[in-house]
Amino acid sequence: MKKNIKDVLWIQCEPVAERDDVVLYKKNFTVSGRIKRAELFVTACGVYCATLNGEKVGMPMAPGFDSYEFRMPYQIYDVTHLLRMGDELNELAISVGRGWYGWFTAEGMPERSKRRSLKAALYVTLEDGTELCIESDGDWRAFSSKCVSSDIYNGEYYDATRADTPLAPVTVTSLKEDELLLLHDGEKICEHERFAPLSAFVTPKGEYVVDFGQEITGYVELALPEAVRAGDVIELSHAEVLDRDGNFYTANYRSAKAKLTYVCRDGAQVYKPEHTFYGFRYIRFDKRPACVDASCVTAIAVYSDIKRTGRIETSSPLLNRLIDNIFWGQKDNFLDVPTDCPQRDERQGWTGDTEVFCRAANYNFDCEKFYARWMRMLAHELNARGHVPCIIPAVWRHKFSAAWSDAATIVPWEVYRAYGDKKFLAEFFPTMKNHVDSVSAATTTPNLWTGGDHYGDWLGLDAAEGSYDGASDHDLIASAYYARSTELTIKAGKELGEDVAKYEELYKNIRATFIATYTPKTQTECILALHFGLTDEKEAVAKRLRDRIVACGRHLETGFVGTPYILHALSENGYTELAYELLLREGFPSWIYSVKCGATTVWEHWDSRNERGDFWSSDMNSFNHYAYGAAIDWIYGVAAGITPAEPGYKSVNIAPRATKKLEYLNVSYETRHGEIKVAWEHKGGKTIYKIKTPCNAHVTIGGESFELAAGEECTKQLDESV
Numbered sequence: 001m002k003k004n005i006k007d008v009l010w011i012q013c014e015p016v017a018e019r020d021d022v023v024l025y026k027k028n029f030t031v032s033g034r035i036k037r038a039e040l041f042v043t044a045c046g047v048y049c050a051t052l053n054g055e056k057v058g059m060p061m062a063p064g065f066d067s068y069e070f071r072m073p074y075q076i077y078d079v080t081h082l083l084r085m086g087d088e089l090n091e092l093a094i095s096v097g098r099g100w101y102g103w104f105t106a107e108g109m110p111e112r113s114k115r116r117s118l119k120a121a122l123y124v125t126l127e128d129g130t131e132l133c134i135e136s137d138g139d140w141r142a143f144s145s146k147c148v149s150s151d152i153y154n155g156e157y158y159d160a161t162r163a164d165t166p167l168a169p170v171t172v173t174s175l176k177e178d179e180l181l182l183l184h185d186g187e188k189i190c191e192h193e194r195f196a197p198l199s200a201f202v203t204p205k206g207e208y209v210v211d212f213g214q215e216i217t218g219y220v221e222l223a224l225p226e227a228v229r230a231g232d233v234i235e236l237s238h239a240e241v242l243d244r245d246g247n248f249y250t251a252n253y254r255s256a257k258a259k260l261t262y263v264c265r266d267g268a269q270v271y272k273p274e275h276t277f278y279g280f281r282y283i284r285f286d287k288r289p290a291c292v293d294a295s296c297v298t299a300i301a302v303y304s305d306i307k308r309t310g311r312i313e314t315s316s317p318l319l320n321r322l323i324d325n326i327f328w329g330q331k332d333n334f335l336d337v338p339t340d341c342p343q344r345d346e347r348q349g350w351t352g353d354t355e356v357f358c359r360a361a362n363y364n365f366d367c368e369k370f371y372a373r374w375m376r377m378l379a380h381e382l383n384a385r386g387h388v389p390c391i392i393p394a395v396w397r398h399k400f401s402a403a404w405s406d407a408a409t410i411v412p413w414e415v416y417r418a419y420g421d422k423k424f425l426a427e428f429f430p431t432m433k434n435h436v437d438s439v440s441a442a443t444t445t446p447n448l449w450t451g452g453d454h455y456g457d458w459l460g461l462d463a464a465e466g467s468y469d470g471a472s473d474h475d476l477i478a479s480a481y482y483a484r485s486t487e488l489t490i491k492a493g494k495e496l497g498e499d500v501a502k503y504e505e506l507y508k509n510i511r512a513t514f515i516a517t518y519t520p521k522t523q524t525e526c527i528l529a530l531h532f533g534l535t536d537e538k539e540a541v542a543k544r545l546r547d548r549i550v551a552c553g554r555h556l557e558t559g560f561v562g563t564p565y566i567l568h569a570l571s572e573n574g575y576t577e578l579a580y581e582l583l584l585r586e587g588f589p590s591w592i593y594s595v596k597c598g599a600t601t602v603w604e605h606w607d608s609r610n611e612r613g614d615f616w617s618s619d620m621n622s623f624n625h626y627a628y629g630a631a632i633d634w635i636y637g638v639a640a641g642i643t644p645a646e647p648g649y650k651s652v653n654i655a656p657r658a659t660k661k662l663e664y665l666n667v668s669y670e671t672r673h674g675e676i677k678v679a680w681e682h683k684g685g686k687t688i689y690k691i692k693t694p695c696n697a698h699v700t701i702g703g704e705s706f707e708l709a710a711g712e713e714c715t716k717q718l719d720e721s722v
């Protein structure tokens, strides 16, 4: 028997469900004979949660977040151990909630979402070789679920006392999605860390609040005591922060209600949400019976199963906490697709946030598979729309903005740089070219990227009062990214042995026109000109950047575009100590400022909370936006000096730059070829460097260069008085 979920029909409920209703599909069956293997293939137009004989099967938030207009992911689970043989009845139960699919508005999709369409096939192989298939068909029954309603933004309502009430018979159909099916091609989504409450307290407003001590993406598990009675109601709200007075603060979630309501049955019971997730550090009990308190809740972090590869430890506890916050920002925003934030009514795959953080992400964790999946979505969207929209999957706002849409070239290049897989690069080389071509077609001035609607240096501190848009010139930023994307496309083409003459010519023209047209003035403008190689007057522009930093009070004023590169632009041009100063600055505005305010993740704004303790605004103020955490790549790449000499670290350049501003730095980075270790410390008037490399290394320390063979270690001491 060919196991092919494509040929299996969909079942759906009629009449269509209310907006957030969850529908439960069930099938009872027996299997006569000894079971050798049983596999469940399943997907749904929504988020599904499957159980076989009462045991949960599969990953949270399945089938995952995707560009459903072009791709429909499904999963395969080995369920051999859960299946009963002989006369014993098996029950396969799969509930379907609105999920991410319900966000899409393209033709036919809202209808399918409301019908909670499900496709499932259980393939059973018996020991005698017989093969059986239990698949979604007219024999399945639909019920209203104990999970009464569920929505990504608003949360879940579960009534454990509710009987499974039959709905109208299911209808059976094929759908457009049959042509779009693919086995989920990313890292699977998993539950990871569990957090017991750090503290529980009553706020000045009289609210009973639990602090888990860490902002996470995931949900709360309730483990309720024997004393709980049927009909008792537990209602929880979620929040990232407390306000200045110590009260629970939810205004920055905007329209996302992020609630959890649970109606108890009698006695001890355990429950956790099944079709949604929350971004939170605190919960507030809005309702609870007297026997339920903080001891009944555990927070569970849920994110894609990426493998950690980077570790950094320094002599500064504040910097160490910032590094932890950056790691958490990544975990919290790596739930199947890279998102901007996990809590308010967005949680979208913003392309700008993704490209800004991509290099950092690849040092912290092995992200190749995770990004490959997202890039495939991006490629589909680009092909369909003629440009890369700013959100992938393109749920809303199909805007075409420089720096955001340039994820099309930056992400493939960064992933190739980190892992060295030519197949990966070859898969996305056409996308890189298409993106550059789409800019060439859209611009109003040849060899620059002018016109259009851009986000600019989003959230730059040099923005006019009340504006999100930093002071940097949109056309300059866009043209710099046009150059950058073209340059990366050339590099990729050369790696692949492709003819890139057309792009070389284009790059030459863009660079010359850029230099003839623009004089970089703001911090971000100078940073782009320097870091993207778009100036013939490096020294003067670098000095201008330094002067601007000094003039505004020795701090950065950059937004999404300038921030990821500011430290590089400085250290590449003789200002390494100033870069360290910015990185380690404690006062506002700085990375460490948020740490000093108690942050456990990276903030969206430098002043998400100002020095008076007030919020920037309730309108757009996330405390878990990883974009500014991009700075961590400078610690790996410059402070520890680990950069690939060949893509994927077949060989490595190691050029650490110690500072007296820190006593020591220890960094390790696990490449596909093994772990690179770099450490430096100041001791007895010397700076001592220790290096270990699994691949051939070209090492530069204190201006002196030498080669280190794969597997070698070295210690080098430099006299600090020299």
Ligand code: BGC
Pocket: 340, 341, 346, 350, 352, 353, 455, 458, 620, 625
């Ligand atoms: C998101 C950002 C995103 C931006 C576009 C915001 O609402 O949260 O992170 O990149 O819009 O400018």
